[in-house]
Amino acid sequence: MSLAAIQSRIDAACAAADRSPAEVTLIAVSKVQPADRVEAVLAAGHRIFGENRVQEAQGKWPAWQEAFSGVELHLLGPLQSNKVRPAVELFHAIHSVDRPKLARRIADIGQEVGRVPDLFLQVNTGEEPQKAGVPPSEIDGFVRDVRAMDLPVAGLMCIPPADEDPAPHFDLLAELAARNGLPGLSMGMSADFETAIARGATHIRVGSAIFGPRDTDH
Numbered sequence: 056m057s058l059a060a061i062q063s064r065i066d067a068a069c070a071a072a073d074r075s076p077a078e079v080t081l082i083a084v085s086k087v088q089p090a091d092r093v094e095a096v097l098a099a100g101h102r103i104f105g106e107n108r109v110q111e112a113q114g115k116w117p118a119w120q121e122a123f124s125g126v127e128l129h130l131l132g133p134l135q136s137n138k139v140r141p142a143v144e145l146f147h148a149i150h151s152v153d154r155p156k157l158a159r160r161i162a163d164i165g166q167e168v169g170r171v172p173d174l175f176l177q178v179n180t181g182e183e184p185q186k187a188g189v190p191p192s193e194i195d196g197f198v199r200d201v202r203a204m205d206l207p208v209a210g211l212m213c214i215p216p217a218d219e220d221p222a223p224h225f226d227l228l229a230e231l232a233a234r235n236g237l238p239g240l241s242m243g244m245s246a247d248f249e250t251a252i253a254r255g256a257t258h259i260r261v262g263s264a265i266f267g268p269r270d271t272d273h
């Protein structure tokens with residue numbers, strides 16, 4: 056467990072970019088990690104975690120939320136409409152909002168439940184066919200649609216193509232967010248969070264660099 060090492064790399068990246076570390080939220084991505092590794096990070100005092108799958112998170116987090124107060128969960132992976140209710144109940148934020156129908160469902164369930172998670176709209180900055188997210192050309196309209204549903208749009212999220220320099224993708228996301236008046240930028244993972252911080256990230260999603268490699272990836 057190298058939470059402290061990651062935190063000092065975040066501090067250094069912030070100093071280099073003339074930013075305050077308070078502007079950067081570290082989401083520790085705990086998907087498919089063994090329980091003892093997650094518990095070590097909880098015991099070290101970290102409280103903000105990311106998961107990719109609603110069902111996996113439902114299975115393991117309620118017990119940890121009992122044992123450790125103040126846990127905040129972020130959903131990072133694709134969300135199906137039939138999982139919106141448990142997602143709204145469990146997660147503090149959803150980073151993968153990528154279609155109006157899903158936003159509509161979140162708004163409806165939010166009404167019933169009486170609270171709505173912070174929402175990040177996912178942008179497919181590399182326009183990769185297999186990847187979720189709206190294309191950059193459609194984000195302005197999508198932001199408008201979601202705001203018209205009275206939903207809280209916290210910001211934008213991207214996962215750059217694995218084989219490309221992420222910096223231009225982070226810059227594009229920052230530009231799209233700025234022109235829509237959105238403060239949140241969910242970008243940067245284990246391999247590139249320092250670049251993301253230099254480019255304005257407010258939420259970095261770091262898994263393997265904190266917990267070690269995952270046995271099975273998804």
Ligand SMILES: *Cc1c(COP(=O)(O)O)cnc(C)c1O
Pocket residue numbers: 084086107131132214244245246260261262263264273
């Ligand atoms: C798994 C995952 C991460 C963390 O990836 P690492 O490379 O382990 O840091 C971040 N964001 C999303 C959307 C993920 O699926």
